[in-house]
Amino acid sequence: MGKGASSSSPPPPLSESVMKKILLSYAYVAIWICLSFTVIVYNKYILDKKMYNWPFPISLTMIHMLFCSSLAFFLVRVLKLVEPVSMSRDLYVSSVLPIGALYSLSLWFSNSAYIYLSVSFIQMLKALMPVAVYSIGVLFKKESFKTQSMANMLSISFGVAIAAYGEARFDSWGVILQLSAVAFEATRLVLIQILLTSKGITLNPITSLYYVAPCCLVFLFVQWMIVEFPMLKQTSSFHFDYVIFGTNSLCAFALNLAVFLLVGKTSALTMNVAGVVKDWLLIAFSWSVIKDTVTPVNLVGYGLAFLGVAYYNHSKLQALKAKEAQKKPVQADEEAGRLLEEREGEGMGRKNDPQD
Known part of the structure; x- marks a missing residue:
């Protein structure tokens, strides 16, 4: 009876600190989704010829960068809220310049795509980001080629191809712009890992914008x-x-801070998963509010791509768990080794002690 009662007893309630962490994680996700959603829709509103009708994506991106540069300089140099990173001129030229160049191209092309394509279709094309990051990672030898991973990438690409086939407002030039933006952004992410992270340089959003x-x-x-x-x-x-333009730039700056909060307080994997939720919300918003045409073939294709991205995120999570599991035995062995050394040291001390 006693064993039966204990086996059916409910699990212990979560502690207050654990509950606080969970709620904060959800809050970071909600803030990031809200700001990312706002920036995308706001940019679409400004650039689209049927709305605000200001089709100058480079100018809009320059306004964002000028605002972010000025505010970052004010926070770092005037208010001194964060310390600038020690960076030589050679490091800046070899690392930050190529990252800045790729960032400018990524922003230019991604903002330009809003002139030609619907918000919903752009989000479907963005599902190719894991494909681009993995392919460029293999090219730069930061990722190892695996048949299973490549099959996963092909499934995502196949789903996006079906979504593109079913797009009612397909524009070849817009698709080229968005795919170019994905390629430049993926290259930028890989270069950040190669040029900065490998050299032990970590930048928070304020210092990253500052540089x-x-x-x-x-x-x-x-x-x-x-x-x-x-x-x-x-x-x-x-x-x-x-x-x-002031409120639009402020939203863009706040989005950079939200990215830091989300990745810094949770993980990049959480951001990937939250990104999938945000994409579905944007597709629903684009269809219901902006009145963009979303066809059944669109949804079937993006559904297939979504399953591929979900599997990609699941694989990443399993890899992280395996990595953590490998660390624990090593840490345990190190701890056991230290205890053994301490005991041997104590034994040697007793042998050499005249009182023994």
């Missing part, structure tokens, strides 16, 4: 002078709306 945003702004300025400046000169009737 990367001005560099990105310079590259954007070169692109802007060639592509958009001649067109803006002809648009003499345009006046700068401080409310629209």
Whole structure:
């Protein structure tokens, strides 16, 4: 009877500290989803010809980078809220410059895609990010080639291809822009791992904006002078709306801080999973509020891609668990070794003690 009662007893309630951590994690996820959602829809509103009708993606990205650079400089140099990282000129040129250049191209192309494609279809194309990161990681020898992983990547690509086939408002140029943005962003992420993380340099969002945003702004300025400046000169009737562009830039800056909170307080894997939830919410919002056409073939294709991404995240989680499991025996062996050394030391001390 006693054994039966104990086996059927409910599990002990979670402690207050554990509950607090869980609630905080959900709060970080909710904040990131909300801000990411806001920035995407806000950018779409500004750039789309049927809405605010200001189709200048490089100019919009430059406004974001100028705002982020100025605010980051103010927080680091004036208020001194965070300490700048010790970085030599050679390290800045070899590491930060290429990352800034790729960031400028990624932002330019991703914002440009909103002029030609619906929000829902762009989110479907973004499902190819794990494919791009894995492929570039293999190319740069940061990832090992595995048949199972490649099959997973092909399944995601197949799902996205079906979604593209069923897209009612398909635009070849918009697709090229978005796929280019995914490729540049994936390369940037791999280079961050190679150029900065491998050298022991970690940047929080404020210091990363402090170093990367001005560099990105310079590259954007070169692109802007060639592509958009001649067109803006002809648009003499345009006046700068401080409310629209100010709040839009503030949302972009807040999103960078939210990314740091989410990854720093939880993990990059949590952000990947939250990203899938955000994509579904954006697709639903795009269909119900913006009135973008979402076809059944779209949903079937993205559903297949979603399953592939979910499996990718599951594989990453299992790999992390296996890595943690390997660390524990090593730590236990080290602890046992230290105890053995201490005991041997005590034994030697007793043998050499005249009182023994």
